[in-house]
Amino acid sequence: MPTITIFKQDLEGLLAGPGEARQPMTLEQIEDSLMLVKGELKGQNPDTGELRIELQDSNRPDLWCCEGIARQIRVKRQGSLPKYGFLSTKPQSPKQLNVTPGLEKVRPFVAACTATGYRVTKDGLAQLIQTQEKLAEMFGRKRRTVSIGLYRLAAIEFPVTYDLVKPDEAAFTPLGMDTVMTLGEMLLVHPKGLEFGGILAGQDRLPFLCDAKGRALSFPPIINSREVGEVRVGDDALFVEVTGTDLSMVVLTLNIFAANLADRGAVIEPIEVRYPYKTDLGETVMTPQDLGRSRTLPVHTIEQALGQTLGVHEVAKALVAYGYEVTTEAEQVTVTLPLYRQDLMHAMDVVEDVAISRGYADFLPVMPSQFTVGGLSRIEDFSDRVRALMVGMGFQEIISNILGSPQDLRDAMRLEGTEWGQLVEVDNVMSLNFSALRQWMLPSLLRVEAASNRAFYPHRIFEAGEVARPDSAQALGSRTVMVLGGMIAHADAHFSEIHSCLDTLFYYVGQAYSLEPVQHPSFLAGRAGSILSEGKRVGVIGELHPEVLERWQISVPAVAFEIDLTQLAERP
Amino acid sequence: MDISSLIDSLHPLEVKVLSTFVSNPSAVLQTEQLAQSSGLEPSQLSMAVEWLLAKSLLAVDTEVVTPMVSLTKVGEQYVEKHSPIERVLAAAREAATTGKRLTIQDIQSREGLEPAEVSGAIGRLKKEGALLIIQGGCLESTGRPSPTAEAIRGLLQQVHEMPREMQTFSDAQRQIIQDHAVKRGNAKEPFRIDDRVARSLKLSAAGMEAAQQLSKQGVLEEVSQLTTELLKDGSWRTKRFRKYTISLRAPRIAPGKKHPYREFLDTVKTKLVSMGFQEMRGPLVETEFWNMDALFMPQFHPARDIHDVYFVKEPKQATSIAEPFLSRVAQAHQDGGATGSTGWNYPFDVARARRLVLRSQGTAVSAHTLAAQPAVPGKYFSIARCFRYDQVDATHATDFFQVEGIVLGEDINFRTLLGLLNLFAREVAQAKEVKFLPAYFPFTEPSVEMHVRHPKLGWMELGGAGLFRSEVTLPLGVTVPVIAWGLGLDRMAMVALGIHDIRELFTDNLDLIRSTKGAL
Structure with a gap:
């Protein structure tokens, strides 16, 4: 979900179209219109007209820029999308871009066009750069699948070559530097080389773009040449290229740039890309190119999903007003997405666009009417009963994080190297404090006790909740278990006090139990027991070991028990 | 104060001193004489005398100071x-x-x-x-x-x-x-x-009246506590019970009670059950398959990154994933399979699907339910603990509860989805005004974000919902339309509990937990 910056006056200008007078909008109008693009106004600066907008749809990269937002709103206002001329007019002798053999194994695809007649403004340049960055970062997976280059057309002679060279075979002055470097050197020292060099790891030859005179354009997907590849305010002739590993994504990205520049008044001239190998679009590919595949669906499907009868005409009208090309026939529509979209995977994607185009407010909510019986799971129900009993015995309930540290969950409990100390641990640790799932409840209770020596005594606390225990017999390698932990802490806390609570609890849940002495490192020897029920260990009870209390910096005695609710709840 | 309430307010020691004057109200008694006839210890006597002097029931007649060596x-x-x-x-x-x-x-x-x-x-x-x-x-x-x-x-x-x-x-x-x-x-x-002060004391006019009254009503022994013995032998009839100053602050107690946030969630749980929802549960540790693949999130989706999800250290992968779900979901990702979709058009990696993660979204629980032959019509919910790879701060917790669920039925469509959300707005947030906005979730289409006007909070986002994509439902064996919904209740809970930092929902401060009142 990218968040982008646009300028209000730029948006208004794009809504009016090149050369037309812009109509100022209020913020409310803008916020309303943003529904069409699943956008949310996150912030604004009334002095500069700056607007921060979050775009939700990760499948609509065309909307991650001012041009795209304006286009979607404009289409709705005008009722349809005018056809982009550059898609149908094939130039007599198109400019060419030749691809060198071997790139199919490195970075196979490229698409390019020129844009002339639009003088780049400050706002326009800011959008070009932001779009380039957002698309390469989020749609192009950090330039891995798609990266984009913009150049000053005047300095380029065609045909351009998408070449493959050894690291020391080509050299130029990259953006952000003032000396000539080889491609190999750029990977080693240029910030972008360091950041994105991993994409080309293991390649002994590297992608390189140069013009007919051998002048360097760029080292895709790393960095442009400073000489040719730095667009400035006032430039009125641009060359745009996109390279990558997925042909349809590469073409789509170029289509978005072409549409954006055309919307600003530029004339787009397609370029013919000539591959020495086969691609899904052939060996000679004109770009930009409309990849839209048509899809036919019954109006009934759409009406059923929306729960509303609309009729073929209304459906078609809504889709056309959202940028689709639509033909109708009896009770079905055949739809094609505009060139800047490729997100039509399923009929339901069309359904949503009908709803958005008409506006969600157009659909009257209807209550689902079918009868269903509500209820809790057996374990939740059991746990609720047990919680009520604990409350009745004067215990205060607490809630804790399930993620904790091995230090708290195991080491401070003296459980290193024991069966009780086995943990489900996190691999990609961000903070040691949140690096393992709790395997039992007592550390959660001790955490509260350790922080609460100012709260008046006695302390009687409990928590019923989930823990995770490693278990190699499970497909997941662990089991999620609901347990109950209870603890009493005060100057005279004693085994029999907590034992009474356990006894009462078992009485009221209607199950029998017995205690069997256990050597558990967290408890004082001779004052700890395994809780047995129907021959199974279902928990542990005892006086906390002084060393455990010391490690938690607790200075009153504490007694506690823990029982496995999952096991008890499953019994008939 | 009238004389009888004055007498009621007297301490037993005071009563004893006054009583020594009853036989001769105008007597002037030396301190020693008083000690003798009242039978009080010198310290008790001096306390009682000071109190009575302060109440002007007793007056000093003469005072002789004798230096003593x-x-x-x-x-x-x-x-x-x-x-x-x-x-x-x-x-x-x-x-x-x-x-x-x-x-x-x-x-x-x-x-x-x-x-x-x-x-x-x-x-x-x-x-x-x-x-x-x-x-x-x-x-x-x-x-x-x-x-x-x-x-x-x-x-x-x-x-x-x-x-x-x-x-x-x-x-x-x-x-x-x-x-x-x-x-x-x-x-x-x-x-x-030292100076030894020898005082002789006598009753004031009020004191005489009090002594008279005392002798009239007969001196019942005053006790502070009703006891079993007093009840058993009936002797409570001959006792007076000392009156308490009931305006004093009551001593504190710490009652047993539910955690306020848990109580909030319990209320939500009860509401959902009352609306016909059945609870579902799932494991804390999940496979990427159920957490993401089954929800049609492509394996290259940015939210599946190492910076968004916690991965499990050991073992790293589940031993198996149930069929036919694995093959069907893989197919849906690759080319849509039998779902009517084009799919994501990339090679599905089964090893990746088996990777173990800490559950990052409650929707994983819904995915399991879809695969387990749910009832049709059916309504399900879960309040699931989820884990997000986030820096912890006032608005981000690393583990948190997600309230979410599904509704299955032949009558499910976009408008019944809005109807259900209306019901949530009314029942859970007591909101009458609702706004629906287009939204994006990888697993639903169409998708809705619901904003409601909360009686206290004003406009707020209450949740997100949508119809599950066919790429989600069909591979899991469900052929009817399904609503997927989720409610964001933490902000409501925080306001109800009067806290401003999400970390305080799980606070370790017992004083705070004890003193926070319930909510909703």
């Missing part, structure tokens, strides 16, 4: 070990018989006396002519007696027996006593002179 601790020691003046004189006399030279230092060290004590004694003896200081600072006895030394011996003996009135001593003795009495700045003296 008694021994201090030092004085008691002198009785046994003799006073410094006696010891200095004795040492000088002994030196005279043996002919040894005696210096001041000798005396000091031999007798263990303080320099001030020695010099005081020598000064007095010299003045009385019993001692000379000769060349070299040596002391020499003159053989003459010291009246002071002799008088002190006598006085120590006399006062040692018991304190005596100052008047009973002669002028000369009084002088000596005064010279050797503790005064400010001079604590090491044998005598103490």
Whole structure:
């Protein structure tokens, strides 16, 4: 979900179209219109007209820029999308871009066009750069699948070559530097080389773009040449290229740039890309190119999903007003997405666009009417009963994080190297404090006790909740278990006090139990027991070991028990 | 205060003192007489007398101040070990018989006396002519007696027996006593002179009335506590129960109670059950398959990054994933399979699907339910603990509850989805005004974000929902439309609980947990 910056006056200008007078909008109008693009106004600066907008749809990269937002709103206002001329007019002798053999194994695809007649403004340049960055970062997976280059057309002679060279075979002055470097050197020292060099790891030859005179354009997907590849305010002739590993994504990205520049008044001239190998679009590919595949669906499907009868005409009208090309026939529509979209995977994607185009407010909510019986799971129900009993015995309930540290969950409990100390641990640790799932409840209770020596005594606390225990017999390698932990802490806390609570609890849940002495490192020897029920260990009870209390910096005695609710709840 | 409530407010000690006057209300009694007839300890008596004086029920008739002489601790020691003046004189006399030279230092060290004590004694003896200081600072006895030394011996003996009135001593003795009495700045003296106050007390007019009243109602013994014995033998009838000052602050207790946030979630749970939802549960550790693949999130989706999800260290992968779900989901990702979708068009990685993660979204629980032949029509919910790879701060918690669920049925469509959300708005947030906005979730289409006008909070986002994509439902074996919904309740909970930091929902501060009231 990218968040982008646009300028209000730029948006208004794009809504009016090149050369037309812009109509100022209020913020409310803008916020309303943003529904069409699943956008949310996150912030604004009334002095500069700056607007921060979050775009939700990760499948609509065309909307991650001012041009795209304006286009979607404009289409709705005008009722349809005018056809982009550059898609149908094939130039007599198109400019060419030749691809060198071997790139199919490195970075196979490229698409390019020129844009002339639009003088780049400050706002326009800011959008070009932001779009380039957002698309390469989020749609192009950090330039891995798609990266984009913009150049000053005047300095380029065609045909351009998408070449493959050894690291020391080509050299130029990259953006952000003032000396000539080889491609190999750029990977080693240029910030972008360091950041994105991993994409080309293991390649002994590297992608390189140069013009007919051998002048360097760029080292895709790393960095442009400073000489040719730095667009400035006032430039009125641009060359745009996109390279990558997925042909349809590469073409789509170029289509978005072409549409954006055309919307600003530029004339787009397609370029013919000539591959020495086969691609899904052939060996000679004109770009930009409309990849839209048509899809036919019954109006009934759409009406059923929306729960509303609309009729073929209304459906078609809504889709056309959202940028689709639509033909109708009896009770079905055949739809094609505009060139800047490729997100039509399923009929339901069309359904949503009908709803958005008409506006969600157009659909009257209807209550689902079918009868269903509500209820809790057996374990939740059991746990609720047990919680009520604990409350009745004067215990205060607490809630804790399930993620904790091995230090708290195991080491401070003296459980290193024991069966009780086995943990489900996190691999990609961000903070040691949140690096393992709790395997039992007592550390959660001790955490509260350790922080609460100012709260008046006695302390009687409990928590019923989930823990995770490693278990190699499970497909997941662990089991999620609901347990109950209870603890009493005060100057005279004693085994029999907590034992009474356990006894009462078992009485009221209607199950029998017995205690069997256990050597558990967290408890004082001779004052700890395994809780047995129907021959199974279902928990542990005892006086906390002084060393455990010391490690938690607790200075009153504490007694506690823990029982496995999952096991008890499953019994008939 | 009228007389009967005045009597009710009297402490038992006060009643005892007043009662001694009952037989003779105009009597003037000495403190000693009062002590005798009331049978109270001196300390109790003096407390009761002070209270009654303060209440103006008792008045002082006469007050006689008598100076009394008694021994201090030092004085008691002198009785046994003799006073410094006696010891200095004795040492000088002994030196005279043996002919040894005696210096001041000798005396000091031999007798263990303080320099001030020695010099005081020598000064007095010299003045009385019993001692000379000769060349070299040596002391020499003159053989003459010291009246002071002799008088002190006598006085120590006399006062040692018991304190005596100052008047009973002669002028000369009084002088000596005064010279050797503790005064400010001079604590090491044998005598103490104290004023003994002898008071005679009588009833005030109000006191007489109270005493009369007391005698009239008969003096019931006052008790502070009703006991089993009093009830058993019926003797409570002859007792008066002391009245309490009930306006005092009550002592604190810590009741057993639910955690306020948990109570909030319980209320939500109850509401959902009352709306016909069945609870579902799932494991904390999930496969990427159920957490993401089954929800049609492509394996290259940015939210599946190492920076968004917690991965499990050991084991790293599940041993298996149930079929036919694995194959069908893989197919849906690759080319849509039988779902009517084009799919994501990439090679699905089964090893990746088996990777273990900490559940990052409650929707994983719904995915399991879809695969487990759910009821149609059916409504399900879960309040699932989820984990997000986030820096913890006031608005981000690393583990949190997600309230989410599904609704299956032949009648499910976009409008019934909105109807269901309306119901949530009314039941859960008590909101009458609702706004629906287009939204994006990888697993639903169409998708909705619901904003409601909360009675206290104003417009807020309450949740997100949508119809599950066919790419989600069909591979899991569900052929009817399904609503997927999720509610964001933490903000409501925080306001209800009066906290501003999401970390406080899981606070370790017992005082805060105890004192926070319930919510919703």
